[in-house]
Structure formats: structure tokens, C-alpha cells
Amino acid sequence: MKLERNRRVKKLAIWTWSWVATMAIASFGPEFIWDNHPFLTPFAIIVNFANGILMILANRDLFNHFDELEKKIHLESLAITLGLAVVVGLTYSLLDTTNVIKQNAQISMLVMFIGITYLTSVIINTLRYR
Amino acid sequence: MKNRIRDLRTERGMTQEDLAEIIGVSRQTINAIEKEKFDPSLPTAFRLARLFELKIEELFSYEQG
Numbered sequence: 001m002k003l004e005r006n007r008r009v010k011k012l013a014i015w016t017w018s019w020v021a022t023m024a025i026a027s028f029g030p031e032f033i034w035d036n037h038p039f040l041t042p043f044a045i046i047v048n049f050a051n052g053i054l055m056i057l058a059n060r061d062l063f064n065h066f067d068e069l070e071k072k073i074h075l076e077s078l079a080i081t082l083g084l085a086v087v088v089g090l091t092y093s094l095l096d097t098t099n100v101i102k103q104n105a106q107i108s109m110l111v112m113f114i115g116i117t118y119l120t121s122v123i124i125n126t127l128r129y130r
Numbered sequence: 131m132k133n134r135i136r137d138l139r140t141e142r143g144m145t146q147e148d149l150a151e152i153i154g155v156s157r158q159t160i161n162a163i164e165k166e167k168f169d170p171s172l173p174t175a176f177r178l179a180r181l182f183e184l185k186i187e188e189l190f191s192y193e194q195g
Contacts, residue, residue: 001154068171069159129162 008062015055022048069129077121085114132191136164138182153177 025033026044034040066074089110096105139149146164150157153174162168170178179186 001151067155067159068174069162069168070156072168126158129158129167 005062005065008058008065012055012058012062015051015058019048019051019055022051073122073125073129076125077118080121081114081118084117085110088113131169132166132193133163133189135160135178135182135189138184138189139164149181152181 022044026041026048029044030036030041063071063074092105092110095101096103135149139146146157146160150160153160154177155170155174159168159170163170163174175186175190179189182189
């Protein structure tokens with residue numbers, strides 16, 4: 001069971017790092033590597049998108065290997081994260097469109113918020129069942 | 131839901147890790163079930179009852195809160 005778990009965690013880690021790397025290439029490549037080549041930029045974005053899909057599938061594989069308590073912990077954390085992401089994301093967008101905040105709303109801020117919220121929720125839920 | 135898993139496990143000289151391995155769940159899950167913080171699924175409850183050679187109602191008792 002542990003060996004299989006480790007295998008799936010490694011698979012997810014590989015696809016996640018690969019997704020981050022292809023995201024960086026697609027972001028900085030047009031300016032610093034291939035000088036806005038008309039074919040290479042969309043190609044890099046497609047590769048990054050495909051990589052993201054494989055990362056999601058690897059995450060699903062890991063989730064399917066969780067036992068019942070782990071699934072409950074992660075489902076509760078996902079519910080909290082999804083709810084907060086929608087509410088906080090739309091509030092953040094509203095603050096931008098109504099010019100309450102000076103800077104433009106960045107999607108990267110929402111992604112960071114989602115990551116931190118999910119991690120915190122998993123830690124709190126895990127502690128609840130200790 | 132109350133259960134007798136901790137007593138039965140220690141009587142047999144098993145660790146939580148051993149029991150988790152046999153039942154096919156994590157050690158944390160066994161710990162949460164023993165502490166009655168988490169109610170197992172029906173298949174897990176049946177596996178535990180079979181392992182301890184008891185009827186499911188002899189292993190678990192439901193107390194309406």
C-alpha cells in the first residue's frame with residue numbers, strides 16, 4: 001500500500017514540476033528564448049495545457065488511492081477551498097473594477113490563495129481526526 | 131459510534147500499523163476509529179468484525195446523540 005502510495009505521489013510530483021516548468025517556458029520563452037515566434041508561442045501554451053491535464057489525472061489517481069478518512073479530509077478541504085475561492089475571488093475582482101484597490105487584480109494572487117487555503121484546510125482537518 | 135477495537139487489538143498484541151495493513155487503511159484511520167472520532171465505512175466495519183471473529187453489532191454500538 002505504501003509503495004503504491006509513494007509511486008503515485010512521485011508521479012504527481014513529476015507532473016506538477018513539469019507543469020510549472022512548461023508554464024515558465026510559455027511565459028518567458030516568447031520574450032527571452034524565441035523572440036515571439038508565431039508558431040512556438042502557441043505550441044508552448046498547448047504543451048503546458050496538456051501537461052496540466054496530465055497533472056490533474058495524476059492527482060485523481062492519488063486521490064483514488066486515499067482511504068476513507070483521507071478522502072473525507074481532502075473532500076472537506078476542497079469544499080472549503082472552492083467556496084472561499086469563489087467568494088474571495090469575486091470580492092477581489094469587485095474591489096478592482098470599482099477602483100477600491102489601486103492595483104489590477106492578478107489571477108496569480110487567486111492561485112496562491114487557493115493553494116494556501118487548501119494546504120491550511122488539509123492540516124486543520126488532519127489535526128481534527130488525530 | 132462506540133467500538134471495542136482498541137481492546138481487541140491490544141489483546142492480540144497488534145499495533146495500529148499492523149491492523150491498518152491488514153484492513154487496508156492508514157494508521158491514522160485506525161487511530162481515528164479507535165478514538166471514535168471517525169465512523170468507518172460499512173466494508174471497513176465488516177472487515178474489522180471478520181478479523182476479530184465477531185458480529186458487527188458486537189464490535190460497534192450505536193448510541194443516539
